[in-house]
Amino acid sequence: MLNPNLDTIELTKDDYERYSRHLILPEVGVDGQKKLKAASVLCIGSGGLGSPLLLYLAAAGIGRIGLVDFDIVDFSNLQRQIIHGTSWVGKPKIQSAKNRILEINPFCQVDLYETQINSENALDIIAPYDIIVDGTDNFPTRYLTNDACVLLNKPNVYGSIFRFEGQATVFNYEGGPNYRDLYPEPPPPGMVPSCAEGGVLGVLPGIIGTIQATETIKIILGAKNTLSGRLLLYNALDMKFRELKLRPNPERPVIEKLIDYEQFCGIPQAKAAEAAQQAAMEEITVTELKAIIDGDADDYVLIDVRNPHEYDIAQIPGSTLIPLPDIEQGDGVEQVRALLADGKKLIAHCKMGGRSAKALGILQEAGISGINVKGGIKAWSEEVDPSVPLY
Known part of the structure; x- marks a missing residue:
């Protein structure tokens, strides 16, 4: 009702006090405040x-x-x-x-x-x-x-x-x-x-x-x-x-x-394409990742594909930061390839698993296979180490 019948709208004593700074504006006034009320x-x-x-x-x-x-x-x-x-x-x-x-x-x-x-x-x-x-x-x-x-x-x-x-x-x-x-x-x-x-x-x-x-x-x-x-x-x-x-x-x-x-x-x-990609991608849970880390295995590389300021907030022990944009631009692909030079297997994580899956898809096209951490660092904080900040 952008053009109400103003004769049918009344301002109460409370209205006059509450909206006094509106009422003294010529561009608002009593009629304008009635329009707002209507x-x-x-x-x-x-x-x-x-x-x-x-x-x-x-x-x-x-x-x-x-x-x-x-x-x-x-x-x-x-x-x-x-x-x-x-x-x-x-x-x-x-x-x-x-x-x-x-x-x-x-x-x-x-x-x-x-x-x-x-x-x-x-x-x-x-x-x-x-x-x-x-x-x-x-x-x-x-x-x-x-x-x-x-x-x-x-x-x-x-x-x-x-x-x-x-x-x-x-x-x-x-x-x-x-x-x-x-x-x-x-x-x-x-x-x-x-x-x-x-x-x-x-x-x-x-x-x-x-x-x-x-x-x-x-x-x-x-x-x-x-x-x-x-x-x-x-x-x-x-x-x-x-x-x-x-x-x-x-x-x-x-x-x-x-x-x-x-x-x-x-x-x-x-969503269908993402689901198909994840179905074809090997995944591990954060508890499985913790078992690998606790076992002092040296046959894997854990990369974190989040942005640097996210990495500053929280990290999974032993992870190496290689942001997704770097992987998309190609430089990160070569960084990953260098880390795997000794035949180590690749594990990747991000905040919740989506960006790391995308990064692994790009790496797979470059001939590098890897394992995604389901739920990312959010799941790590919730299921493994509550001292890791959620953000």
């Missing part, structure tokens, strides 16, 4: 982007907030997901988020959808809300959210983050572009690392999520200069903002229905 916003995700977004939307006086999430709070979330606290670790994120929202604004209606949004439920979940905010971190859900917003004619406030860089824009608003104008096709699976693999500066989602909150509030107020048609790029290391123009592509396919977005993004195919 508005409904759906946030998909309550992680790094959703945390600041939800806090500021609640504080701004949004009358109804919907939240979609099916994850639980983890210790590793707390570095950037500021809506959650230590006491909520192991509990549902949406319950944690609702608790914090109501602490900020007990008059906000909070709707919870503790489910994974998909092609079967997306239209029903999204339909009741005025504005949709994309706080997700994967391509299938981004395409799904975009297409559902196009079909239902809902503004889609978009943000994404990785390491030190973030971007934000507004899709599908007043004839502006949508997500498929920015990314007509998804990248191959695995080409873009997740934050769990590549890391993210803790304050970065705070900046991008706050920008998303700002754009959401501006749309509700009817402000003209939104990010629709403009992609805002932010680099935290350089402390620089850049802006790119976005335009609708007249040749883009017409969105007529929701599809299988996992299939569209190649996820099942990639």
Whole structure:
């Protein structure tokens, strides 16, 4: 209801006190605060982007907030997901988020959808809300959210983050572009690392999520200069903002229905290929690796294919660091070949087993066979040596 009947909306005495700094802004005023109170916003995700977004939307006086999430709070979330606290670790994120929202604004209606949004439920979940905010971190859900917003004619406030860089824009608003104008096709699976693999500066989602909150509030107020048609790029290391123009592509396919977005993004195919590769690859468990190490065997080489800064956090005794990027570029292949010159067998590990399997696949093509450590150093910490930090 982006154009509500303001005569039917009343501000209470508490509202006048709570939102006094809004009310004295000519661009907001009483009518603007009534619009915020009448508005409904759906946030998909309550992680790094959703945390600041939800806090500021609640504080701004949004009358109804919907939240979609099916994850639980983890210790590793707390570095950037500021809506959650230590006491909520192991509990549902949406319950944690609702608790914090109501602490900020007990008059906000909070709707919870503790489910994974998909092609079967997306239209029903999204339909009741005025504005949709994309706080997700994967391509299938981004395409799904975009297409559902196009079909239902809902503004889609978009943000994404990785390491030190973030971007934000507004899709599908007043004839502006949508997500498929920015990314007509998804990248191959695995080409873009997740934050769990590549890391993210803790304050970065705070900046991008706050920008998303700002754009959401501006749309509700009817402000003209939104990010629709403009992609805002932010680099935290350089402390620089850049802006790119976005335009609708007249040749883009017409969105007529929701599809299988996992299939569209190649996820099942990639998982099948990975499963086939692992089935053909010899593996050992971390307990079997420990037995080899404890037996003082000298007929093997254990390589760690993680990045150097990960190696600084934790190591398995006797491992040699040869990062996966070095193996992909070829130099690492020759390093491995040199280590095996005396006929030793190769064992490889990473954080959880995926990157080491990829490294062994590359090495196999170069004529070097090896054994993968199932579960990587994470399993080592959980099953063998709890003093090894989890990260």
